[in-house]
Amino acid sequence: MEPIGFESHDHNNCIKDGLDAVAGYCAANRLQFTPVRRRALEILLQQHRAMGAYEILDQLRKDGLGSQPPVAYRALDFLISHGFAHKIEHMNGFVACTHPGHDHTPVFLICRECDAVAETHAEPSHGLLGRAASETGFTIEQAVVEVLGLCPNCGDSAP
Amino acid sequence: MEPIGFESHDHNNCIKDGLDAVAGYCAANRLQFTPVRRRALEILLQQHRAMGAYEILDQLRKDGLGSQPPVAYRALDFLISHGFAHKIEHMNGFVACTHPGHDHTPVFLICRECDAVAETHAEPSHGLLGRAASETGFTIEQAVVEVLGLCPNCGDSAP
DNA sequence: GTTGATATGTTATAAAGTAACAACTATCAA
DNA sequence: TTGATAGTTGTTACTTTATAACATATCAAC
Numbered sequence: 199m200e201p202i203g204f205e206s207h208d209h210n211n212c213i214k215d216g217l218d219a220v221a222g223y224c225a226a227n228r229l230q231f232t233p234v235r236r237r238a239l240e241i242l243l244q245q246h247r248a249m250g251a252y253e254i255l256d257q258l259r260k261d262g263l264g265s266q267p268p269v270a271y272r273a274l275d276f277l278i279s280h281g282f283a284h285k286i287e288h289m290n291g292f293v294a295c296t297h298p299g300h301d302h303t304p305v306f307l308i309c310r311e312c313d314a315v316a317e318t319h320a321e322p323s324h325g326l327l328g329r330a331a332s333e334t335g336f337t338i339e340q341a342v343v344e345v346l347g348l349c350p351n352c353g354d355s356a357p
Numbered sequence: 358m359e360p361i362g363f364e365s366h367d368h369n370n371c372i373k374d375g376l377d378a379v380a381g382y383c384a385a386n387r388l389q390f391t392p393v394r395r396r397a398l399e400i401l402l403q404q405h406r407a408m409g410a411y412e413i414l415d416q417l418r419k420d421g422l423g424s425q426p427p428v429a430y431r432a433l434d435f436l437i438s439h440g441f442a443h444k445i446e447h448m449n450g451f452v453a454c455t456h457p458g459h460d461h462t463p464v465f466l467i468c469r470e471c472d473a474v475a476e477t478h479a480e481p482s483h484g485l486l487g488r489a490a491s492e493t494g495f496t497i498e499q500a501v502v503e504v505l506g507l508c509p510n511c512g513d514s515a516p
Numbered sequence: 517g518t519t520g521a522t523a524t525g526t527t528a529t530a531a532a533g534t535a536a537c538a539a540c541t542a543t544c545a546a
Numbered sequence: 547t548t549g550a551t552a553g554t555t556g557t558t559a560c561t562t563t564a565t566a567a568c569a570t571a572t573c574a575a576c
Contacts, residue, residue, distance in 0.1 A: 204493055230542075232554070251532070266557060271533065276554095287446035288501050290532060290563095305486065307495045318489040327464065327504055330477040334363055335509035336466045342447050344501040345486055350494035389573075391523070410563070425526060430564065435523095449532095449563060523572070532563070541554070546547100 204309075204316050204349045213243045216294055220282050223299045229280065234263050238273035239294060242283055247313040248291025286315065288344045293317070305343040311352035363466075363475050363508045372402045375453055379441050382458045388439065393422050397432035398453060401442055406472040407450025445474065447503045452476070464502040470511035 220239060224231035241257045242249060255270035264270070274292055277283035282298045285291070286306060295304070296317045307316040320327075320343060331338050347353075379398060383390040400416045401408060414429035423429070433451055436442035441457045444450070445465060454463070455476045466475040479486075479502060490497050506512075 307490060331466060337507040337512045338504055339506040342503040345497055347498040348496040353496045
């Protein structure tokens with residue numbers, strides 16, 4: 199599973215592919231991919247970094263797509279609840295999912311220098327987490343894994 | 358490494374031992390373990406669950422130890438920066454560390470039913486995280502790992 | 517005891533998130 | 547095609563979480 203986000207790539211594809219994948223998933227599952235939701239996702243897709251809800255709201259406002267906080271938070275709730283976006287708890291921010299439609303436990307690599315976020319995966323019921331949980335009889339439902347540090351670009355220049 | 362928090366235990370020892378360990382560490386390292394800081398830690402130690410900063414502030418206020426938010430946040434900053442407490446990002450809450458004084462990467466098991474928090478450990482440079490990081494050239498500095506689910510007590514009664 | 521660093525008290529405000537309700541839109545069955 | 551229902555958006559007002567800035571007090575070391 200390759201993290202996406204640090205290496206250079208054709209970013210137009212990220213946006214288009216992301217929107218298309220979600221549009222398709224919504225069509226197939228009778229979910230309403232409304233203008234607000236679509237635009238919110240597009241805004242997130244434009245950057246591989248965590249954005250604040252109010253930052254997203256500012257953009258929506260410029261497009262005449264809602265100007266009050268609940269509009270942004272509701273769009274984000276929709277995107278998150280269907281796995282199209284994730285919340286970065288550590289930053290009170292949000293990122294687009296890099297492979298929407300698949301059930302997964304995301305692991306984020308977050309650069310403290312440039313705020314870039316790369317997403318990869320782990321299966322929490324295996325490995326360290328699973329072992330600690332099963333030892334105590336704890337039932338895992340969800341895992342928040344956020345790794346902070348320096349991305350390849352920032353690590354090289356400012357070590 | 359055994360998680361602490363779910364099984365029954367002599368809780369008076371948790372409080373006393375926690376305070377003693379931190380007091381000793383502070384004495385040895387010329388840190389000021391002031392009344393506000395000591396009481397904030399004691400409040401956290403009284404419960405194996407995440408508490409909000411304002412919840413802690415309420416308690417401090419009752420003891421005449423400060424009544425404004427910065428007092429609580431500064432005490433928590435001190436405790437966290439020296440590893441005596443941790444922030445649970447997922448809940449905007451704080452817990453006492455169960456083994457202060459040791460450098461470590463905490464992993465939290467959080468019960469969504471009763472809010473109990475157990476702390477265990479992982480070494481992020483090994484395992485899944487380390488592999489994902491080294492593949493991309495990412496330098497890990499810190500990891501936030503919060504596992505949500507049901508503790509043994511709540512999982513049995515309400516599955 | 518003076519000085520420089522550290523800690524606390526306080527005011528004010530920023531940032532993040534939600535409750536509640538009214539108005540609009542999609543969906544689908546009759 | 548109408549009407550019932552569920553889902554979505556607009557808006558007001560508010561709660562919760564967190565911090566900036568500055569004055570005052572205390573500590574620690576010389």
